[in-house]
Amino acid sequence: xxxxxxxxxxxxxxxxxxxxxxxxxxxxxxxDNSFIVFLVDDVFENGALKGRLPVxxxxxxxxxxxxxxxxxxYVDALTEQVKAYASDLPAGIIGxxxxxxxxxxxxxxxxxxxPGSASDYQGxxxxxxxxxxxxxxxxxxxxxxxxxxxxxxxxxxxxxxxxSDHTVFDQIILDPELIAGxxxxxxxxxxxxxxxHCVESLNGTYLNAFSKAxxxxxxxxxxxxxxxxxxxSDDKLMMASYCGGMSIAxxxxxxxxxxxxxxxxxxxxxxxxxxxxxxxxxxxxxxxxVNEFRRMVEKHGITLPRNLAAGLEEDKLDKMTDVALVxxxxxxxxxxxNWKKIITREKIKEMYKRM
Ligand code: NAD
Ligand code: ZN
Numbered sequence: 001x002x003x004x005x006x007x008x009x010x011x012x013x014x015x016x017x018x019x020x021x022x023x024x025x026x027x028x029x030x031x032d033n034s035f036i037v038f039l040v041d042d043v044f045e046n047g048a049l050k051g052r053l054p055v056x057x058x059x060x061x062x063x064x065x066x067x068x069x070x071x072x073x074y075v076d077a078l079t080e081q082v083k084a085y086a087s088d089l090p091a092g093i094i095g096x097x098x099x100x101x102x103x104x105x106x107x108x109x110x111x112x113x114x115p116g117s118a119s120d121y122q123g124x125x126x127x128x129x130x131x132x133x134x135x136x137x138x139x140x141x142x143x144x145x146x147x148x149x150x151x152x153x154x155x156x157x158x159x160x161x162x163x164s165d166h167t168v169f170d171q172i173i174l175d176p177e178l179i180a181g182x183x184x185x186x187x188x189x190x191x192x193x194x195x196x197h198c199v200e201s202l203n204g205t206y207l208n209a210f211s212k213a214x215x216x217x218x219x220x221x222x223x224x225x226x227x228x229x230x231x232x233s234d235d236k237l238m239m240a241s242y243c244g245g246m247s248i249a250x251x252x253x254x255x256x257x258x259x260x261x262x263x264x265x266x267x268x269x270x271x272x273x274x275x276x277x278x279x280x281x282x283x284x285x286x287x288x289x290v291n292e293f294r295r296m297v298e299k300h301g302i303t304l305p306r307n308l309a310a311g312l313e314e315d316k317l318d319k320m321t322d323v324a325l326v327x328x329x330x331x332x333x334x335x336x337x338n339w340k341k342i343i344t345r346e347k348i349k350e351m352y353k354r355m
Pocket of ligand 2 (some may be wrong): 143193194197257271
């Protein structure tokens with residue numbers, strides 16, 4: 001079977017296109033009584049963006065905190081907050097922020113129409129009911145969360161996404177001006193997420209012409225942004241993230257992401273930086289990509305944290321390894337159908353001990 005994947009219904013791209021949000025939402029508001037929920041990264045709570053939100057009537061702004069990556073318990077609490085605010089469903093959930101905030105918006109839009117806890121749906125195609133209309137507006141570029149069919153959540157047992165067709169945004173607004181103010185190191189780490197998506201997709205066994213087309217375009221854009229620089233870098237980075245996300249929609253990520261999920265679950269390491277920490281040790285799997293990555297690290301004066309997992313207690317290393325091994329499609333994409341013969345628990349632990 002070939003994957004018949006759902007794509008975003010509507011996309012707007014361009015500098016200043018955020019100003020169209022009001023018009024876009026006008027279509028979604030049934031009447032003056034309907035309301036929209038804006039889930040916005042709290043980094044913008046005291047900034048100019050706040051005054052640009054097209055808030056009307058009964059609309060609700062929730063400032064979300066992403067110091068920790070999204071947890072299922074946080075999604076449940078936000079869902080309860082929206083339900084407590086009104087007995088009717090909102091006409092839309094608008095997520096404005098980086099990958100964490102966009103994922104929270106996706107997850108809340110799903111949990112408003114599906115019973116139970118977000119942790120019940122971590123996995124593949126467990127969501128039964130369509131979500132509330134939801135739109136994503138990135139303020140950082142690289143995760144591809146704006147195009148993906150997943151919302152990555154840390155639950156009580158595992159870090160695993162709610163993967164479903166209903167997860168996909170109905171609308172995205174790609175305005176490169178919104179990413180201009182991101183701190184340089186955060187921009188780099190999140191940008192490298194896209195670079196690594198492409199290396200893993202382009203070197204994976206699941207690769208087909210569809211993934212290759214998007215992956216090659218994205219990796220070229222990453223090179224222009226992180227090796228050459230230039231005035232259009234924000235526009236290019238935004239499109240690199242989009243194309244990188246499209247590339248893995250039809251293929252998969254690989255060794256770096258599997259190991260980075262383990263690090264994140266046990267140590268709370270954020271996705272972008274976690275990927276960078278792991279990728280630096282993967283010469284064996286992605287030699288050319290790792291070499292080029294090191295040039296980018298050097299050019300941007302980034303100092304990667306070291307010795308995070310080295311010296312960690314055995315039970316924590318075991319848990320890290322468990323979390324990494326659950327991600328079977330990633331290993332199969334990276335190493336082929338016989339991956340279990342190539343990668344063992346011991347091998348993974350030995351790699352973690354070097355990080
Ligand atoms: P993030 O959303 O976690 O944000 C990182 C930091 O940057 C936060 O402190 C945030 O407040 C701040 N920030 C965001 N935009 C800013 C701006 N314009 N100016 C100043 N500060 C800003 O970072 P991210 O790397 O975009 O997202 C990582 C998250 O995305 C992880 O939770 C990861 O699991 C998830 N993810 C999801 C997918 C998916 O397909 N759904 C894919 C990859 C990663
Ligand atoms: Zn990623």
